[in-house]
Amino acid sequence: MSEFVDWVGVDWGTSNLRAWGLSSDGTVIVARKSDQGMGKLTRDQYPGVLETLLDGLVGNNGGALDVLICGMAGARQGWFEAPYLEAPTDLRGLLDGAVRPPMPNNHLAPAILPGVCQKAGGDNVMRGEETQLLGLATLRPNAHGVVCMPGTHSKWVSMNGTRIEHFSTAMTGELFDLLRHHSVLRYSLTEDSNGPERAEGFAAGAEVGLERPEQLTSELFAVRASSLLSGRQPGWCTGYLSGLLIGTEIGSRRALIGEQTVPLIGAPALCALYAEVLGMIGAQGEAVDGTEVVLAGLKAARAFIV
């Protein structure tokens, strides 16, 4: 059984793969997802994975179905490298940088959007976030200020309309996972705890991180020492570690953030933690739906050429 769509938008990340079949007016007709992220794939598996995911979708015009892809599929270690745009840059130029990976047949016509790199002001890279940022800028014309995208590698991006002026990346999420699973701190932590102890530990850790972001490598050890000396429970310590890392990330960006309302794009539970810490310095966090902005970004990128 076939479903007719005008084109397909795809967000191909490290862990996950999501696709939306759209009508000509941008309505989502069908949504699909899979766990076949870049991290699990070799280069030659991408065409087959995409064909399987989009099985049964047929283009309205009878020809090859346009598939517009953002994310890690365009990385050097992904499917087909899409060279970076260099910041500062206007994201309305995203589609100009798209590349077309070869396919074994003419059913699908995929194009992969570039990521954004930065050389002046600190080497940095993003892939996937730029499409969300274009989406956010499209939904909020003429907005400017800093946008935070919490996650494994959190991005802080200074935007001006559809322009990326500058960005930085904090390895907060990855450090949390590393420390929780592989460091000496693991003896003091727990996998599952969302009780009041965790919230209390989170607030205590965030306060230390905000006040002394330069002391992170020392304050980390306090997690272990607290559990040995003060009988702090694993739930409290896990919250403390999380708060300390997010507090350090935000504490080292106080001058950038000021008292702005910061759009937060990411997993809702994580965005809520960032919003809590932003509130501690007199700023505000505002959760933004990640799926909504990536869809808006794919549509906007496509609109600039079609």
Next chain:
Amino acid sequence: MSEFVDWVGVDWGTSNLRAWGLSSDGTVIVARKSDQGMGKLTRDQYPGVLETLLDGLVGNNGGALDVLICGMAGARQGWFEAPYLEAPTDLRGLLDGAVRPPMPNNHLAPAILPGVCQKAGGDNVMRGEETQLLGLATLRPNAHGVVCMPGTHSKWVSMNGTRIEHFSTAMTGELFDLLRHHSVLRYSLTEDSNGPERAEGFAAGAEVGLERPEQLTSELFAVRASSLLSGRQPGWCTGYLSGLLIGTEIGSRRALIGEQTVPLIGAPALCALYAEVLGMIGAQGEAVDGTEVVLAGLKAARAFIV
């Protein structure tokens, strides 16, 4: 074949175990070592490991052989817990806090020295370092100032003669290992490189760490971005990561360090890196032989009661 000694000093760490049989005037008659550190042992294995290590050593007085132990054997997860002294504290009190673990026979008479903890001014713990510090204080009477002990968990200790006034711990070595083996940075790093590229990367990373210690979680990602964008080689990136972490550790302690000459107790190659970074801020590092100070510390601890 038997060897006669007056007593035995033991440094029982997480990874290694070292023992020295001493004459009554403190001369080392026999030295032995093994890889049976705390990390590899269950509680009931300690007596057997110690008996095997000291096989053939006989006390001069014909009775049980005194064995004075410092380090992780006294940890809660070690052999037999030796409660901490609490800083600020005079290390001449170490032996008062020693505990005597039970043995299956009367051949050996082991005593385990306490570690030192800190509650006021930041929860913290050490085990083993306190004995080295007592040794250093004995070799340099009336010295005062900060002592650095680089390693997995680096210690920075403010000493005044035989007193510990305050100390902090930086998880620098553990973070380096975690990031090198388990993080996304591992794709940009190498295991073995001591060439000029590594030294150049080290100096560059140290400079950034010293200048912006609060930006560590962001500057870490630059290791990855540099290798993607600027073609930085694995040797350079590995040096950069090492320099960034040590630079951050030292950069966050500038007020503590000033322009002092800082005794460095640790692995010689690592101490040389710390000395290089201390030189960059106008201080000096002075390598101290770790074996010499732990032996001096064990002798001093014993002298305060025998």
